[in-house]
Amino acid sequence: MDSLLNTTDYYSSVNATNGSGLNDTEGYNQFVQPIWQIALWAIAYCSMVCVSVIGNLVVIWIILAHKRMRTVTNYFLVNLAFAEASMSAFNTVINFAYSVHNEWYFGLGYCRFHNFFPIAAVFTSIYSMTAIALERYMAIIHPLRQRLSSAETRVVIGVIWVLALLLAFPQYYYSTTDQLPGRTVCYIQWPEYTDDTAMDFKKMYSVSVVLLYYFLPLCIMGCAYLVVGLSLWAGTIPGDSTHRYREQLIAKRKVVKMMIVVVCTFAVCWLPYHIYFLLQQFHPDPMQLFEWRYIQQVYLAVLWLAMSSTMYNPIIYCCLNDRFRAGFQKVFCWCPCVPAASYEELELKSTRYLQTQVSVYRASRMETSLSTVLQPTEEERCGAEQPGSPPIIQTTLELTSTSNGSASRSALNPPDSPAYYGRHNMD
Incomplete structure (x- = not known):
């Protein structure tokens, strides 16, 4: 099997040694499992794929269907969700079937896609998380610098996909199928390595991919979140801080905490x-690993754990983010075990609906005014009745609510006064 998300080179190595992968000394084929084991693994893999695909599609809907959710961070989450849902749908089940049957049923075209696409998807996933970490770093550590616009975010996402496809291209180029006695296999036929060859292309590519796909982005994200965490959690909130400042700080902490959990989950999975495939690449006798009695079970467990990273992110979003939780509750409102969603309170409605509601609210507020008529005192009444006294002008004080809820004076002067007409003519 190759070191990169498929079972192809694994079985080609076994086939090259003994043709069938059978351990003749013990009379036991470590690659043939009882039906009950296959059934248990099939349930585990199919359940994981269903949770991953449905959960990530819901995440994409929550972000794209609600304008309030269309932030730079969430655009990268859409890219992450798309890559993970695609890998689960197009690779995981096929990989499991090939692991169990050791026979390729899907032709040369899908063999190349099967070896090519998962590399691009994993690269896209982890570098989307890296982009989020850097974006959070810039937003929190350097808040005065210009943030990424929507157009720039799309460009970054496009660059990530282009780099991912280029890095995965060798997997596509060297993929092939071969007809063995009684069955067909799909594998990657790397260039031959001899003593005269300056380098082992297969090992060089495998190590490069592990560094670029795993260790390098994790180091970048670790440094970024360490600095951000020290900035957000090292100090205490000042006692005289405004309520708005406290809310913003708490919101930033929640987002960073959610993304740290996502990154740690990816790293653990x-x-x-x-480790398994680095050990395979650099073990003095790799075939000794394949002859181990439980190697098939170990591989299926390791593969399931890696692929399961695609299903945890939607669960993490739902548990740690109120808006995502409201979106999931809206989608699964038909389920009796799901509590009622606070969909309206979190303003996840469509933009047009929100604008209509705000306009109606503002109009009703603007129409509401408070008029206070200042009645003259008793002395003023008596004085007004005396000959030669100026007439008493009834003064009206009108307070009109503005759109932000504050009150403004619409008339501080009597309607008949020159100041009243002068002020209204300037408006």
Whole structure:
């Protein structure tokens, strides 16, 4: 099997040694499992794929269907969700079937796609998380610098996909199928390595991918979140801070905490997988690993753990973010175990609906005015009745609510006074 998300090179190595992968000395084929084991693994893999695909599609809907959710961070989350849902749908089940049957049923075209796309998807996933970490770093540590616009965010996402496809291209180029006695196999036929060759292309590519796909982005994210965490949690909130400042700080902490959990989950899920294949690449006798009685069970467990990273993110979003939780509750409102969603309170409605509601609210507020008529005192009444006294002008004080809820004076002068007409003519 190759070190990169598929079972192809794994079985080609076994086939090259003994043709069938059978351990003749013990009379036991470690790659043939009882039906009950296959059934248990099938349930585990299919359940994981269903949770991953449905959960990530809901995440995409929550962000794209609600304008309030269309932030720079959430655009990267859409890219992350799309990559993970695609890998689960197009690779995981096929990989499991090939692991169990050791026979390729899907032709050369899908063999190349099967070896090519998962590399691009994993690259896109982890570098989307890296972009989020850097975006959070810039927003919190350097808040006065210009933030990414929507157009710039799309450009960054496009660059991530282009780099991912380029890095995965060798997997596509060297993929092939071969007809063995009684079955077909799909594998990657790397260039031959001899003593005269300056480098082992397969090992060089495998190590490069592990560094670029795992260790380098994790180091970048670790440094970024360390600095951000020290900035957000090292100090205490000042006692005289405004309520708005406290809310913003708490919101930033929640977002950063959610993304740290996402990154740590990814790292834990993929670490055994990379250790497994680095060990395979640099073991003095790799075939000794394949002859171990339980190697198939170990591989299926390691693969399931790595692929399961695609299903945890929607669960993390739902648990740690109020708006995502409201969106999930809205989607699964038909389920009796799901509590009623606070959909309206979190303003996840469509933009047009929100604008209509705000306009109606403002109009009703603007129409509400408070008029106070200042009645003359008794002495003023008596004085007005005396000959030669100026007439008493009834003064009206009108307070009109503005759109932000504050009150403004619409008439401080009597309607008949020159100041009243002068002020209104200037408006």
